[in-house]
Amino acid sequence: MGLNRRLVILAVLLVLVVSIVVFTTLGRIMSPQVKLIVYAYRDAITGIDPSVEFDTGIVVLGVVYEPLIYYNPLTNQFTPALAKNWLKINETFWIFRLRENVVFHDGTPLTADAVRFSILRTKAIYYESGLGPGYIWDSVEDVVVLNSSAVGLRLKYPAPIDLIASSAYGAYIYSPRVLEYSGARDLTNESIRFWFEKGRSLGSGPYYIDYYDPLNEVRLKKFEKWWGWTEVNNPRAPDLVVIKIVSDPITQVMGLRGGSIHIAMSVPRAEISSLIREGFKLIKQHTYYSYILMFNTQRWPTNITEFRLAVLHAIPWENLIDKALHGYGIPGSGMIPYGYPGYMDNLVFEYNITIARELLRTAGLDGVEIEIEIVITTGYEEEEIFAMLLKSELAKLGIKLSIRHYPWELVKEYGAAVWRNPEEAPHLIINDWWPTYPTPYDYLYILHCSSKEWNWAGYCNEELDELLDRAFELEGEDYEEALKLYEEAQQLLFKEGIAIALWTVIQPYVVRPTVEIRNNAFNPLYMYVVWFQYVEVLS
């Protein structure tokens, strides 16, 4: 009986071992060798309609769709995308000649009609409902189809259309057959938006959407008919890209080490050096993602100019930023990020505690017990460290700072509260901003009187508004002159100490040793977008 039982156990174990061996071997044989990249991204995807999306969806859109042209402000270079060349005929008319042999993901060819449809839909949605980035096309009166491969843009007023056409949001071109696919009757019909949101793509980019689950992952497949493969010449480009939503930075690190993640964008800064020692590669991407500290100009004591200036002089900003970001940030100067049109060198507050005390005295606040609060976003390590350091520096001036952490949605609500009830809004708040198309107006607009959603300083100055509006209007006629006006506006803000650009993010990407990323895989205008056609899977 005992022997029988042992035999049964032995037989079961044997069957189990053989099954595992067979299963594993079969698995290896059956699994095809696809070149795969798993890119760990921090946030859920908020949408993929190329005319409407204005948030995290860029990570997908930037790979699936293409604009007419690309622009890199760092090198000040335009690169042809869907337009092979373009010409400014006069102040209000531009011509774009389209690339031949371009097809969209459904196989239909790129035509001037597609360009017209895409631009007009983006613009129409904005003017009908305020949704999306369509305001970038405000200057466009009409898009004229000159022939099947040339399109003209007739403007209401002069504007830098080359820059606008290279916007990271709202400038994507897609097939007009979306009307037919979605059963929509007109450009702004909501069914088009929902057709896209089901996970469909109709772009012309090197990858198309194969699977879309905005909370968990997006799978992109290589589009073999992409016009650019011969130019890129990358036989090692991934066949499959998985954009995996991994919100926890530690999990990203473990995924990298365990091999389930190839590129991670949210690794804790303190962890990077040890990963490099283990053989992982580090790529630092210059971005225009800016963190801005805004003063509540409607609430005591930050409504007093001298008080704001005292705070600005009492902090060794560069030192704090370096400690908070471990070198992954460029300290701000003026309001525009480094390398972006309108950036001003040396527009920084000198660290001088004597000046700070003098300013406090002038404001009649010397010796007065002052308590202020700052609101920051939960889960952003850099902001948290920065706020702690700021607190200890302000304590030296006798100012007590209390730190309040909230999720981003709440931060926004507290920021905008400055217009409803300034006492409800914090004295200090950190806002973050990223560009649409390369214009300084983009960054300065958040301190414009009319910007009630984003002007968390509650600051209103007609002189500033006039300067900004004039500069914006001048952009199409005399860009240099426009830049001068933008500089003037920054000087004005600096003098009054309304806000300070803290830092511009240097985005670290940690990459597995088996992956090579070429230099042109990133463009600072396309935040967190990896152009996978320039990624090589080595093994």
Place this chain on the structure above:
Amino acid sequence: MIRYYVKRALMGSALIVGILMVTYLLVYIAPGDPAHVWAGKPRGPRATEAIELARKELGLDQPLHIQIATFMARFLTGDWGVSIAFKQPIINVILKSFKATAELLLFSYAIAIPLGLVLGIFMALRRGSKADLLLKLTSSMFISIPRFWLALIVVLVFYFIGFQSLGRLDPRYSLELREVTGFYLLDSLLILRPDIFLDVLTRLIAPSLIIAVYPVFSIAKYVRYNLSERFYEDYVIEAVSLGISRGSVLARYALRGIIPAVVQLAGINFVYSFVETTIVELVFMREGVGRVLVEGMLRSDYPLIIATLFIVSLILLVVNTAADILQKRLDPRVTI
């Protein structure tokens, strides 16, 4: 019995309607602006206008009681709408994530119930021994350890021993696994892919163990206590004195007596496990109801939050009712 079903269904429906209304109220009071999210976080010069338009579209400009009435009417007639943050039909988001969570939970309980029983019997048979003491200490320790912490430790341990525990499926297989039922273990078998089955199974083990911790040890403790009590009852002593082995007495009589209560206990534990799953899913990078809830809350996506809670409440209600009925079937003395 029919009266019981009707009564339970009525109470359940009232409870669920209450949950829906309270959740709506909580979301209404909570800071955050669903209109801003629905408008796609506009940044342009007409941002305010876009948000106001979105507010109207969502009906958030109406008085609260009208909002609740409209929402309930739509919701209870099956019109769950679209997620504010992710623009996906809510039913799709929930179904997909629910399948992932269900797979994890069912697998956990497939481990937990037999393991809890075996451990409990073992401890009861060796009551007072060193092994019993050690297991008692271990169970107390595991029951009190916070699950998220345990999950992090297990992720690290699995990582160091070279076991893949993150995610639900190797991304390499993403393209190959055709979803038939949405339960990956089953799907991989249905498409005859043992390699995918093994991959899914491997990734299921670690999170399942974490979820199984509480039911395993609570069942084990319950079984130990009740079985050892029964060993001193007259009928057991008499059976043993008649020459029947302790094992047979245990299997035929003592254990049978406590099974209905174990079923009831497992049902109650299931409720706790559902809550724990939400955290475990996040740590193990798995899709599921937990992730949906967290993302929904962060983005003021109230239709998604409410629908998810509705489904969760419904399931818990059904599981508890089923446990009661099963208990009644197994033990006719029980009245419900």
